[in-house]
Amino acid sequence: MDQRTRPPLDLPAGYRVGDWTLTGLIGSGGWGSVYGARRTDDSPSDGPADHPAGDRPAAVKFLRTDVLTPGQRTSMDELIHREIRFSQEADHPHLVRTHAAITVSDPDGAGGPGLDGAIALVMDRADRSLQDVFTAAEPGTPLPDAPAVLRGVASGLAHMHGGGWVHGDLKPANILLTDRGNVWLADFGLTAELDGTHAYMPPLGSLDHVPPEWWTERTGERGTLVRPTADLWAFGVLAHQVFTSGLHPFVGGTARARALAAQAYASGAAPLRLDERVPERWRELITECLAPDHAARAALTAEGLAARVEALCAVPRPGRLRRPAVLLAAAVALVTAVAAGVVMAGDDTDESGGPGASVSGAGAGATASEAASTGDAAPGGPADALPGAIPADSDVPAGLRGIITQAAQRCTQENITPALIAAMIKAESGFDPAAEHPSSDEYGIAMWTPTVFNAWAVDGDRDGDKDYMSPPDAIPSMAVYVCWLGQRFTAEGLTKNMPALVAAGYRTSDKAVVDARGVPPRVQPHVDEVLRYLAEYTR
Numbered sequence: 001m002d003q004r005t006r007p008p009l010d011l012p013a014g015y016r017v018g019d020w021t022l023t024g025l026i027g028s029g030g031w032g033s034v035y036g037a038r039r040t041d042d043s044p045s046d047g048p049a050d051h052p053a054g055d056r057p058a059a060v061k062f063l064r065t066d067v068l069t070p071g072q073r074t075s076m077d078e079l080i081h082r083e084i085r086f087s088q089e090a091d092h093p094h095l096v097r098t099h100a101a102i103t104v105s106d107p108d109g110a111g112g113p114g115l116d117g118a119i120a121l122v123m124d125r126a127d128r129s130l131q132d133v134f135t136a137a138e139p140g141t142p143l144p145d146a147p148a149v150l151r152g153v154a155s156g157l158a159h160m161h162g163g164g165w166v167h168g169d170l171k172p173a174n175i176l177l178t179d180r181g182n183v184w185l186a187d188f189g190l191t192a193e194l195d196g197t198h199a200y201m202p203p204l205g206s207l208d209h210v211p212p213e214w215w216t217e218r219t220g221e222r223g224t225l226v227r228p229t230a231d232l233w234a235f236g237v238l239a240h241q242v243f244t245s246g247l248h249p250f251v252g253g254t255a256r257a258r259a260l261a262a263q264a265y266a267s268g269a270a271p272l273r274l275d276e277r278v279p280e281r282w283r284e285l286i287t288e289c290l291a292p293d294h295a296a297r298a299a300l301t302a303e304g305l306a307a308r309v310e311a312l313c314a315v316p317r318p319g320r321l322r323r324p325a326v327l328l329a330a331a332v333a334l335v336t337a338v339a340a341g342v343v344m345a346g347d348d349t350d351e352s353g354g355p356g357a358s359v360s361g362a363g364a365g366a367t368a369s370e371a372a373s374t375g376d377a378a379p380g381g382p383a384d385a386l387p388g389a390i391p392a393d394s395d396v397p398a399g400l401r402g403i404i405t406q407a408a409q410r411c412t413q414e415n416i417t418p419a420l421i422a423a424m425i426k427a428e429s430g431f432d433p434a435a436e437h438p439s440s441d442e443y444g445i446a447m448w449t450p451t452v453f454n455a456w457a458v459d460g461d462r463d464g465d466k467d468y469m470s471p472p473d474a475i476p477s478m479a480v481y482v483c484w485l486g487q488r489f490t491a492e493g494l495t496k497n498m499p500a501l502v503a504a505g506y507r508t509s510d511k512a513v514v515d516a517r518g519v520p521p522r523v524q525p526h527v528d529e530v531l532r533y534l535a536e537y538t539r
Contacts, residue, residue, distance in 0.1 A: 009028070009033045009062055009064070009115065011025070011033075011035060011062075011115070015110075016040065017037070017060055017102055017104060017120045017122075018100060018102045018120070018122070019039055019040055019100075020037040020038065020039055020040065020058055020060060020122055021037060021038055021039075021040050022035045022036065022037050022060065023035070023036040023037060023038060023057070024036050026059060033061070033062050034059050034060065034061045034062075035059070035060050035062070036057055036058075036059060036060075036125060037057065037058045037059065037060045037122070037125075038057055038058065039058070057125045058099070058122050058123065058124070058125050059122075059123045059124070059125040059126070060120050060121065060122050060123075061120070061121045061123065062104070062115070062118050062119070062120050063118060063119040063120075063121070064115070064118045092155075092156055092159040093155075093182070094152045094153070094155045094156030094159070094183055094184060094185060095156050095159065095160070095184060095185050096123055096124045096126070096176055096184040096185065096186040097123065097124050098121050098122070098123050099122050099123065099124075100120075100121070100122040101119060101120070101121055101122075102119070102120040102121075102122070103117065103118075103119060103120075104116060104117065104118045104119070104120055123186070124176075124184065126176030126177055126178050126182070126184060126186075127177060127178050127179050128176075128177050129172065129173050129174070129175060129176055129177070129186075130149065130172040130173070130175035130176075130177060130238075130242070131171075131172035131173040131175075131246075133172075133177065133245075134172055134241065134245050134246030135246075137245035137246070138245060139244070139245050139246060139247060140244050140245060140247060140275070140277060141244070141245050141277075142242070142243045142244065142245070142277065142279075143242055143243075143245060146242045146243055147309075147312065147313040148181070148183070148313070149175070149177070149183055149242055150238075150239055150242055150309055150313075151183075151306075151309050151310060151313050152182075152183025152184075153170075153175060153183060153185060153235065153238065154235065154302070154305050154306040154309040154310075155306050155309075156183075156184070156185040157170070157185065157231055157235065157302045157305070157306070158302040158303045158305065158306035160185070160231075160302070161228050161231070161301070161302035161303070162302070162303065166227070166228055166230065166231055167185065167231050167234075168230065168231070169187060169206060169209075170185070170209060170231055170234035170235060170238060171206045171208065171209045171234065171238065172238065172241060172246070173187075174186050174187040175238070206255070207255035207256060207258070207259045208237065208248060208255045208258055208259070209233070209234040209237050209238070210230065210233075210234070210259070211229065211230050211233035211234075211262075211294070211297075212259075212262050212263045212265075212266035212267075212292060212293070213266075213293060213294055214230065227294055227298075228301070228302060229294045229297040229298055229300075231302065232289045232297050232300055232302065232305060233289060233290060233297065235289050235305065236249070236285075236286045236287075236288075236289025236290040237249060237290070239278075239282065239285070239286050239289065240274060240275065240278060240286055243275070243277060243278045243279065243282065244275050244277055244278065247275055249272070249273075249274055249275070249286075249290065250262045250265065251480070251483055251484075252484070253456070253480060257484065260487060260491070261487055263491075264487050264490055264491055265292060266292035266293060267292075267491075268292070269487075269490040269491060269495075270487065270490060271414060272287060272290060274286060274287070276409075281312055282312060285305075285308050285309070285312065288300050289305070388408070388417020388418055388419045388420065388538065389405065389417075389418055389419065390404065390405065390418050390419055390422050390537055391537060391539055394422070394536070394537055395426075395431075396422045396426075396431070396537070397431055400422075400425075400431065400471060400475070401418070401422075403460070403471060403472060403475045403476070404418050404421045404422050404425070404475055404479075405418040406476075407421065407475055407476040407478075407479035407480075408420070408421045408479050415486065415498040415499055415502075416479070416482055416483050416486050416498075416502065417538075419534055419537035419538050420482075420499050420502070420503075420530075420534055421475070421478065421479055421482065422533070422537055423499075423503075423530050423531075423533035423534040423536075423537055424478070424482070424502075424503055424506060424530055425445060425446060425475070425478070426533045427503070427526060427529045427530045427533060428445075428446060428447040429444070429445045429446065429447055431445060432445060433445045433469065433470075433471055434469070435447065443468055443469060444468045444469040444470075444474050445469075445471050445474055445475070446468070446474040446475060446477070446478040448468035448474060448477070448478075450468055453466075453468040453474075453477060454466075456477045456480055456481045457473065457477050458473055458476040458477045458480060459473060460472035460473045460474075460475065460476045460477075461473065478506070481506065482502050482505075482506060485501070485502045485505040485506065485510055485513075486498055486501075486502055488505075488510045488514075489501050489502070489505070489510070489513065489514070492514050494513070494514070494517065494518070496518075499530070499531065499534055500519050500527050500530075500531060501513055501518070501519065503526070503527045503530040503531070504518075504519040504520060504523050504524075504526075504527050507523045507526050507527075508520055508522075508523055
């Protein structure tokens with residue numbers, strides 16, 4: 001049921017569906033298209049003004065059925081009926097309401113191909129989703145009304161669980177906001193009714209917000225088993241994102257890579273590292289929500305979660321802290337690296353080239369003054385106070401220290417430190433942004449092979465271009481890949497001397513290291529060089 005395989009709906013303004021007239025497209029996704037609408041003038045208005053049955057604009061979600069197989073149609077019908085049933089039973093200020101379900105009759109094709117027989121759900125209309133807010137915000141910064149948003153989400157979730165339902169797809173795109181301050185949970189297509197302590201749903205959902213045990217739950221005739229604690233895990237991820245404008249607590253450039261990082265954490269192979277910008281009083285609650293397994297999460301109910309959130313919202317906020325002077329380029333590199341995270345290269349990485357990357361110096365992507373303005377400090381204190389910090393008297397160029405530090409801090413692998421990244425860069429290029437080895441197709445400060453760089457590229461300076469010759473792009477990309485190498489080797493049981501392993505993997509590939517069960521002999525001299533520099537930078 002891939003929406004990309006279907007011709008998109010193209011309904012004109014003024015098209016009528018039941019008692020509603022469309023005003024324009026809001027957006028399209030994998031399950032359908034959503035249009036704005038108003039109740040037609042000749043239809044009775046018997047609801048309050050803030051209700052789609054009155055003058056309040058509505059949203060109409062069209063779910064197409066014309067290209068579905070019989071089995072897919074059955075699944076779609078089940079999802080639609082579940083959403084309608086839940087919406088009719090739910091009555092809470094933090095749950096979006098579905099007010100009508102209409103089977104579209106358009107045999108003449110006036111609304112475009114495939115509309116006849118589609119299902120149209122008429123719902124409350126919001127002004128934006130939480131995902132829209134994240135997209136527009138500067139990554140890494142908390143939303144101004146973060147506690148209020150989380151209070152609404154927790155309250156709606158507690159109401160659902162109290163009524164015997166599990167949401168099953170809690171994510172930013174399904175949190176709707178209005179200009180009047182409403183916070184609504186939405187999209188109840190995967191909502192499932194509890195059968196005792198658990199429920200069943202189709203094997204769907206956002207990989208960014210499913211708990212680690214989701215990957216091992218068997219899917220039977222009734223679907224995949226899901227428990228209320230799955231919503232608590234999703235809330236923990238969501239809360240972290242709300243305080244960082246979308247940054248996921250587990251590093252990764254794709255949802256699957258972030259899921260792999262979450263599984264590594266759940267297995268005890270990696271620690272949980274929340275962003276330092278998450279307020280301390282919220283960190284404990286998020287940590288409880290992100291407990292590694294269902295049993296550890298079970299002590300916290302949705303009702304208890306809502307009470308905890310309410311208590312946290314009642315705590316007076318401290319005065320606004322002045323942010324330390326951080327190099328703009330470094331800050332941009334960090335948040336972009338976090339947003340890009342780790343891409344799953346797996347065994348497809350070219351063993352002969354690895355990423356082949358070297359990170360270009362300040363001159364490639366920024367002027368010397370721009371690079372110098374980055375400084376050495378990381379948020380929260382001097383860089384020298386951080387584990388694996390780069391010594392102030394080292395030969396690491398001052399303009400690169402902030403970029404390196406910020407990028408390395410986002411990795412959950414404790415051995416992936418700024419000092420290690422700096423040592424690897426020195427061994428790869430000697431901090432030369434213009435370094436190149438055309439014979440092996442490696443370029444820039446991180447000695448990236450261009451084709452491999454494209455799979456891991458981070459737009460660190462946010463100029464719309466990802467350039468392996470630009471340090472603000474190449475260094476965060478290097479850190480992202482190195483972080484994934486650490487996760488990969490840990491999952492393979494290779495944990496001894498992780499700096500040596502990732503240095504070898506970067507020069508060759510993850511497959512080469514896994515196959516050798518350690519550092520391949522042919523790159524041992526290079527790895528020894530990295531370790532010498534690491535010892536020099538670790539004092």
